[in-house]
Amino acid sequence: MQKVLHINPDKCTGCLQCEMACSFENYGVYATSKSRIKVFDFHHTGKKVPYTCTQCDEAWCLHACPVEAIKVDKATGAKVVNETTCVGCKVCTIACPFGTINYVQETGKVQKCDLCGGDPACADACPTGAITFIDANWTGMDKMKQWADKLGNQAAA
Amino acid sequence: MSWAGKILRVNLTAGTVTSEPLNMDWARAYLGSRGLGSKYLVEEVSPKVDPLSADNKIIWATGPLTGTMASTGGRYTVITKGPLTGAIACSNSGGYWGAELKFAGWDMIIFEGKSPKPVYLYINDDVAELRDAAHLWGQSVWKTEETLKTSLQDPLVRVSCIGKAGENGVLYAAVVNDLHRAAGRSGVGTVMGSKNLKAIAVRGTKGVGNIRDPKAFMAATKAAKKVLAENGVTGQGLPAYGTQVLMNVINEVGGLPTRNHRDVQFEGAKDISAEAMVTPRATDGKKHLVTNQACFGCTIACGRISKMDESHFTVATKPQYWGASGGLEYEAAWALGAANGVNDLEALQYANLLCNEEGFDPISFGATVGAVMELYEMGVLTKEQLGIEAPFGSAKALAYFAEITAKGEGFGKEIGQGSKRLTAKYGHPDLSMSVKGQEFPAYDGRVIQGIGLAYATSNRGACHLRGYTIASEVLGIPVKTEPTEHNGKPELVKAFQDATAAFDASGVCIFTSFAWTLADVAPQVQAAVGEEYTVEHLTHIGERIWNMERDFNNNAGFTAADDKLPKRLLTEAAKTGPGKGVVSKLPEMLPKYYEVRGWNADGTVKPETRERLGL
Numbered sequence: 001m002q003k004v005l006h007i008n009p010d011k012c013t014g015c016l017q018c019e020m021a022c023s024f025e026n027y028g029v030y031a032t033s034k035s036r037i038k039v040f041d042f043h044h045t046g047k048k049v050p051y052t053c054t055q056c057d058e059a060w061c062l063h064a065c066p067v068e069a070i071k072v073d074k075a076t077g078a079k080v081v082n083e084t085t086c087v088g089c090k091v092c093t094i095a096c097p098f099g100t101i102n103y104v105q106e107t108g109k110v111q112k113c114d115l116c117g118g119d120p121a122c123a124d125a126c127p128t129g130a131i132t133f134i135d136a137n138w139t140g141m142d143k144m145k146q147w148a149d150k151l152g153n154q155a156a157a
Numbered sequence: 158m159s160w161a162g163k164i165l166r167v168n169l170t171a172g173t174v175t176s177e178p179l180n181m182d183w184a185r186a187y188l189g190s191r192g193l194g195s196k197y198l199v200e201e202v203s204p205k206v207d208p209l210s211a212d213n214k215i216i217w218a219t220g221p222l223t224g225t226m227a228s229t230g231g232r233y234t235v236i237t238k239g240p241l242t243g244a245i246a247c248s249n250s251g252g253y254w255g256a257e258l259k260f261a262g263w264d265m266i267i268f269e270g271k272s273p274k275p276v277y278l279y280i281n282d283d284v285a286e287l288r289d290a291a292h293l294w295g296q297s298v299w300k301t302e303e304t305l306k307t308s309l310q311d312p313l314v315r316v317s318c319i320g321k322a323g324e325n326g327v328l329y330a331a332v333v334n335d336l337h338r339a340a341g342r343s344g345v346g347t348v349m350g351s352k353n354l355k356a357i358a359v360r361g362t363k364g365v366g367n368i369r370d371p372k373a374f375m376a377a378t379k380a381a382k383k384v385l386a387e388n389g390v391t392g393q394g395l396p397a398y399g400t401q402v403l404m405n406v407i408n409e410v411g412g413l414p415t416r417n418h419r420d421v422q423f424e425g426a427k428d429i430s431a432e433a434m435v436t437p438r439a440t441d442g443k444k445h446l447v448t449n450q451a452c453f454g455c456t457i458a459c460g461r462i463s464k465m466d467e468s469h470f471t472v473a474t475k476p477q478y479w480g481a482s483g484g485l486e487y488e489a490a491w492a493l494g495a496a497n498g499v500n501d502l503e504a505l506q507y508a509n510l511l512c513n514e515e516g517f518d519p520i521s522f523g524a525t526v527g528a529v530m531e532l533y534e535m536g537v538l539t540k541e542q543l544g545i546e547a548p549f550g551s552a553k554a555l556a557y558f559a560e561i562t563a564k565g566e567g568f569g570k571e572i573g574q575g576s577k578r579l580t581a582k583y584g585h586p587d588l589s590m591s592v593k594g595q596e597f598p599a600y601d602g603r604v605i606q607g608i609g610l611a612y613a614t615s616n617r618g619a620c621h622l623r624g625y626t627i628a629s630e631v632l633g634i635p636v637k638t639e640p641t642e643h644n645g646k647p648e649l650v651k652a653f654q655d656a657t658a659a660f661d662a663s664g665v666c667i668f669t670s671f672a673w674t675l676a677d678v679a680p681q682v683q684a685a686v687g688e689e690y691t692v693e694h695l696t697h698i699g700e701r702i703w704n705m706e707r708d709f710n711n712n713a714g715f716t717a718a719d720d721k722l723p724k725r726l727l728t729e730a731a732k733t734g735p736g737k738g739v740v741s742k743l744p745e746m747l748p749k750y751y752e753v754r755g756w757n758a759d760g761t762v763k764p765e766t767r768e769r770l771g772l
Contacts, residue, residue: 013396013458015451016253020226023364028371030225031260031364033313043336046447046462046481125226127382127456 002077002136005113005120007050011130014041014048021125025116036100036113037122037131050131052122053100053113055079061112064095077136078115086110158367159221159685160184161264165285167278169352170211170270174278174285179264185688186771188695189220191247192662192702194236194265198245199705201267204713208240208344209326209351211271217258217317217357220664224259224365224453227378227681228385229666231256231453233317239343240351241328241521241575242594242618244710248331248345249622249661250317251452251460252338257315260361272353277318279309280359290355297321297514298333305358318356319346320516322563326350327573329521329595337483337513338452343595343617346516369687377680381673382456388672390632395459395668396449400487401431403599410631410640411734412601413491416498416549417527418590418723421601421731425500429490433502440466445502447481457668461485463506471507471556484509488621491599492523497530497555504552508559515563521575524596526558528576528588529568537583543568587724593618593715603726604736605630607638607646610746613720614650616706622667624653634671641735643742647750659699701770704754704762708772717760720747 019035027034037052059079062070069085070092072078081101086109092101093110101112113120115133123133134141162179180197187193194216206212215237222230233255239246258266261282275290293301298320306312316334323330323346330346331339340346349355368374385391394402407413408426415423427433434446443464451458462481465472472478484506493505512519526547532538533547540546544567547554561569571579576589576596590597595618602609607626615623626649628634638649656675660667663682675692683690726741751758755766762772 013449013451013455015455015458016453017226017456020454024226024371024375027364027366029364029366030368031362031366032256033260033362034364043482044480046450046464048448048450127228127386128458 003118003133004055004077004136004139005052005115005123006132006134006139008130008132008142009047009049011128012039012048012050013128013130014039015127017125017127018050018122018131021121025121026111036111050122051100053079054098055113055115060095060097061092061101064091066091073114073117076115076118079112080114081110081112083107083109158369158687159225159365160189161259161262163263165263165266165280167266167268167287168270169268169272169276169287169354172272172287174287186698187702188659188662188682188698189264190218190223190232190234190662190664191236191249191658192698193220194218194234195245195247195702195706197265197267198236198238199709202238204238204709206238208238208243208348211352213238213348214267214269215345215348215352216265216267218265219255219259220662221685222681223664224256225368225378225685226375226454227665227685228382228456229452229454229669230664231455232664232666233258233340234661235332235340235345237345237348238713239345239617240347241344243713244593244617244715245706246343246345246348246617247706248340248342250332250334250338250340251455251666252335253453254315254317254334254338254359255664256453257359257361260364261359262361262363266357268352268354271351275353275355277305277354277356277358280357280361282361282363293355294324295321298516299336299514301356302336305356309358311360314358314360316356316358318516319349320514320563322515322517322573323347323350325563325565325573327517327563327565328575328578329518331512331516331518333513333516339513339516339518341518342520342620368685370684374681374684377684381677381681384677385456385669385672390634390671391457391669392672395457395671398431399449399459399461401434401461401485401490403487404430404490405432406631407600410604411731411736412604412631412640413495414590414597414599414601415495417496417524417531417588418597418601418725419531420733421604421736422733423495423498423500425498426495428500429485429494429502429505434461434463434485438466440468445506452666455666457666459668465506466503469503469507470553471504478507478510482510483513488599489519489523492520492596493555494523495599496523496527498549499552499555500550501552504556508555511559511563517563517573520598521596522559522562522572524590525572525576525579526555528580528590529558529572530554531588532580532583532585537585590723590725591619592722593719595619600627601731601736602722603741604731604734604739605640606643606742606746607640607649609722609726609741609743610646610650610750611653613722613743613747614654614750616703616710622657624650624657625667625670626650626653628653628671632671635674641739643746647746647753650750651753654703655696655699657699658702659695662698662702663695697770701772704766704770704772708762708767711761717747717751717758720760
């Protein structure tokens with residue numbers, strides 16, 4: 001079963017534990033600037049929205065890469081950057097419609113979410129369940145359940 | 158080791174910025190933030206200094222857990238000699254700024270001297286420089302942050318700054334970061350303004366990468382987060398209702414100071430409570446509360462984000478206040494509401510927004526307005542002097558005073574001096590509900606005996622965050638004590654004060670202590686810094702910090718006579734509620750408190766106590 005990161009912004013409090021967990025997993029340092037998941041704070045509405053790579057099936061970044069540095073991890077479905085191959089040309093950052101693959105000036109390579117090899121640190125660190133790692137085929141489960149509850153549990157006419 | 162090991166020294170007179178190594182002996186002995194910053198202050202600043210002179214210094218300090226995955230590890234503290242009290246001032250804030258400073262590679266910043274013109278400090282990792290702030294002077298906190306993010310072309314920069322209140326010498330001006338988190342009390346923003354320092358903009362990309370034992374640290378922080386999640390207060394009450402959950406609770410125990418402490422229960426408490434914030438309004442059918450919000454690293458998320466009623470008289474013509482923004486928290490709701498007898502939730506939020514926008518402390522402001530309203534009702538102050546009719550309960554007067562105070566217009570200039578100076582000027586010094594010149598927060602010090610003693614002995618003037626005995630006396634944490642009973646309270650107050658200083662010094666939020674004891678903090682500190690820190694060590698450090706602060710105040714000229722409460726709390730008994738008929742037993746508690754502290758009868762620290770604490 002393939003799993004995906006599932007994000008529910010309504011549950012996000014903006015604590016940034018996910019960003020720290022990400023940077024710690026990948027660089028051994030707590031640094032939100034190095035995180036591959038970002039939480040956006042829309043102050044005028046009060047909304048906090050975590051955002052990261054959705055691991056597109058036909059990934060723009062993967063197709064754009066001239067040196068084939070981005071490969072599919074068959075087990076997780078993640079699109080993974082091979083740092084030894086990457087030449088830092090940044091074409092993938094232009095190709096990605098979502099902005100979730102970015103250049104890292106310290107390494108001269110690009111970085112993106114790789115699902116931590118199948119056990120994403122961000123989902124583990126999230127204290128509210130705003131970020132979960134669930135069955136890729138059932139990301140709609142919670143919403144379906146809410147509607148089922150609404151429709152099925154009405155008082156009998 | 159989790160300290161960055163570096164501090165930034167900024168001489169505002171000379172315009173120089175230099176890096177120096179952190180004094181590691183002091184770091185080990187005082188840990189960080191409140192403790193370590195205060196150590197630097199007492200070593201470098203004469204206790205006799207005029208707080209608003211160039212000789213005073215002001216320090217922004219983080220702790221060893223700031224900028225880590227420890228829950229609530231995003232705090233920073235601003236330390237200086239305070240202008241409201243003349244005592245050591247130390248004010249703590251959340252949001253994201255503290256972690257950003259640590260990420261840039263700095264434990265603290267020490268500002269000395271006075272800049273000849275308005276400046277701001279820009280820090281981008283290792284590079285720090287003073288820049289001209291002419292275009293920022295006169296701007297609000299909100300505008301300053303927006304302008305800096307735009308001009309620096311960096312939306313990720315974090316800003317800690319003052320608004321008009323700090324520029325105009327309001328004696329309880331706050332330092333505000335991330336729009337609505339504040340080092341709110343004791344006038345630390347006033348000192349910042351007196352130095353012509355408008356803002357500190359920080360961008361830190363290096364992060365905290367020197368945790369000594371990462372595996373143990375991750376295990377300790379995870380275990381501690383579980384404790385917070387499973388606790389009723391930190392896991393459910395605070396995220397759902399915020400600190401405002403206290404409004405009805407404190408009213409019921411008869412400890413909600415009302416109308417400048419004339420009363421101890423407020424008939425309008427329910428209208429300004431957490432419950433009111435989540436009840437749809439009659440006017441537009443919407444709830445006041447939009448969502449809760451966490452500070453950096455916080456797994457509690459007590460912060461309130463609200464939207465005002467757009468048709469309310471305070472904002473009907475001001476769409477700039479219609480968006481979601483911070484508030485109301487309990488202390489602000491009490492000070493702006495019950496303390497003045499105002500039960501208009503929207504008016505309170507409007508005043509609260511102005512406090513955030515222009516950077517002033519809603520507690521001292523609200524409590525000062527309470528004194529003004531009492532003087533108005535007594536006929537001492539008139540409509541002509543004030544510019545408005547100001548009886549208790551007037552939302553219009555509250556909103557008006559909030560508008561004129563930061564700008565220093567009309568009577569706002571006097572409100573900005575705080576209740577001690579204001580009531581003294583008009584011949585009624587007993588009506589200032591303050592200790593050492595700083596106004597009381599939201600718990601009655603006569604009905605709740607321990608908190609009264611905590612106020613009287615707090616090193617920064619009246620404060621609930623220096624020994625929150627409410628936890629024990631009202632909420633039963635860690636054990637329930639009877640609020641109206643004074644026996645046993647000196648010991649309780651000391652224990653809370655010492656533990657609190659240790660929590661503060663580590664870099665975590667004191668709200669964790671609803672669920673955590675120092676036994677939860679110690680393993681996190683120990684794994685982070687890689688040296689042995691037990692509960693005993695931390696308690697000892699807390700006591701050391703307390704006595705260091707006390708020494709500074711004693712040397713500044715404070716004596717036992719300043720550890721006092723206003724006459725009202727000692728002679729006018731509570732009129733209603735479970736504590737009806739009770740006055741503060743401070744005179745009976747204070748000698749015992751000095752004894753358990755190891756102090757002389759005159760409130761000075763005994764040499765053997767100083768020696769025991771390594772002072």
